[in-house]
Amino acid sequence: ILNVEQSPQSLHVQEGDSTNFTCSFPSSNFYALHWYRWETAKSPEALFVMTLNGDEKKKGRISATLNTKEGYSYLYIKGSQPEDSATYLCAFTDSNYQLIWGAGTKLIIKP
Amino acid sequence: NAGVMQNPRHLVRRRGQEARLRCSPMKGHSHVYWYRQLPEEGLKFMVYLQKENIIDESGMPKERFSAEFPKEGPSILRIQQVVRGDSAAYFCASSPGRLQVTSTDTQYFGPGTRLTVL
Numbered sequence: 001i002l003n004v005e006q007s008p009q010s011l012h013v014q015e016g017d018s019t020n021f022t023c024s025f026p027s028s029n030f031y032a033l034h035w036y037r038w039e040t041a042k043s044p045e046a047l048f049v050m051t052l053n054g055d056e057k058k059k060g061r062i063s064a065t066l067n068t069k070e071g072y073s074y075l076y077i078k079g080s081q082p083e084d085s086a087t088y089l090c091a092f093t094d095s096n097y098q099l100i101w102g103a104g105t106k107l108i109i110k111p
Numbered sequence: 112n113a114g115v116m117q118n119p120r121h122l123v124r125r126r127g128q129e130a131r132l133r134c135s136p137m138k139g140h141s142h143v144y145w146y147r148q149l150p151e152e153g154l155k156f157m158v159y160l161q162k163e164n165i166i167d168e169s170g171m172p173k174e175r176f177s178a179e180f181p182k183e184g185p186s187i188l189r190i191q192q193v194v195r196g197d198s199a200a201y202f203c204a205s206s207p208g209r210l211q212v213t214s215t216d217t218q219y220f221g222p223g224t225r226l227t228v229l
Contacts, residue, residue: 034217042222043115043202043220043221043222043223044154044202044204044218044220045220046217046218046219049217087153089153089154099144099156099218100156101146101153101154101155101156102153103152103153104153104154
């Protein structure tokens with residue numbers, strides 16, 4: 001059974017601080033790794049998709065890295081702002097083209 | 112360009128009734144995915160459809176649940192004889208091409224339908 005683990009489950013961060021969290025996925029049969037941002041009462045919104053080992057993507061203060069050999073991706077947020085409060089989901093696509101979602105990391109920014 | 116539309120946004124049903132949830136994908140998208148979010152849980156994949164075809168229904172409960180995506184009109188997720196455990200948020204997403212064709216296909220999500228079973 002393929003499993004995608006995200007840690008921590010939830011995270012409280014002071015406004016202005018930087019933070020990061022992890023998505024772990026099976027290292028075999030890798031095809032792509034997606035990050036989504038899911039605000040309360042809204043629908044998930046795509047942030048990044050990464051396919052190559054060593055990939056690094058950036059969007060404003062948010063960036064992500066990918067290590068397909070060891071099966072993890074990190075999402076970094078620099079200088080957290082209240083509007084960053086959301087659940088961050090990762091989803092893994094394997095070579096059978098199955099998309100498997102993690103349970104998410106809930107990020108709460110304290111003003 | 113309108114995003115993914117879902118209706119109704121909120122649906123209340125009594126036990127034993129039927130629930131019909133509708134999803135209109137983004138313009139130009141012919142692939143639809145349904146997900147369920149149970150209270151305090153993450154997204155769980157239910158079914159993946161193309162026009163007139165069910166591609167993967169491995170996440171669908173075997174009984175009472177069905178999905179369709181007709182040639183014309185929205186995709187429908189149908190839950191017969193609802194029970195309290197069906198209360199959840201049901202999200203639909205669409206993409207332009209099959210993940211098998213391009214693994215980088217991003218899914219665009221609708222606002223969800225919140226089903227409450229009394």
